[in-house]
Amino acid sequence: MSTDNKQSLPAITLAAIGVVYGDIGTSPLYTLRECLSGQFGFGVERDAVFGFLSLIFWLLIFVVSIKYLTFVMRADNAGEGGILTLMSLAGRNTSARTTSMLVIMGLIGGSFFYGEVVITPAISVMSAIEGLEIVAPQLDTWIVPSQLSFSLYYL
Structure with missing residues (x-):
């Protein structure tokens, strides 16, 4: 370094x-x-x-x-990090069977990561809009249309 x-x-x-x-x-x-x-x-x-x-x-x-x-x-793999790096570091000196299991676990972990990255902002925005109902109950009829419009706009 x-x-x-x-x-x-x-x-x-x-x-x-x-x-x-x-x-x-x-x-x-x-x-x-x-x-x-x-x-x-x-x-x-x-x-x-x-x-x-x-x-x-x-x-x-x-x-x-x-x-x-x-x-x-x-866990450092030439400056790279993350779940796929952990997978590659763990599979360096293992058998072919263990390496294939590590690849499968890494792909599952990566899938969870990408799914979470997509869903967290959406849930945060929808929860914020739902919070308006607590502050201003008269906006109750606008909650679902607002969530739909935000969802469609950012789709």
């Missing part, structure tokens, strides 16, 4: 953390809503809200800081 690459490592690490938090960061929005309402919800009590927020915060810190920075970022 050259001196130029070492100087940019903190910037690349910060960018990677931003991508991971940006992706994972939308899930607590849905999680908190389901924890406080729904069939097994605990209600909107002060202790329940603080408990769930604390749990979500520490899980995000654990998953991103420990899992991604400690384990996943160390």
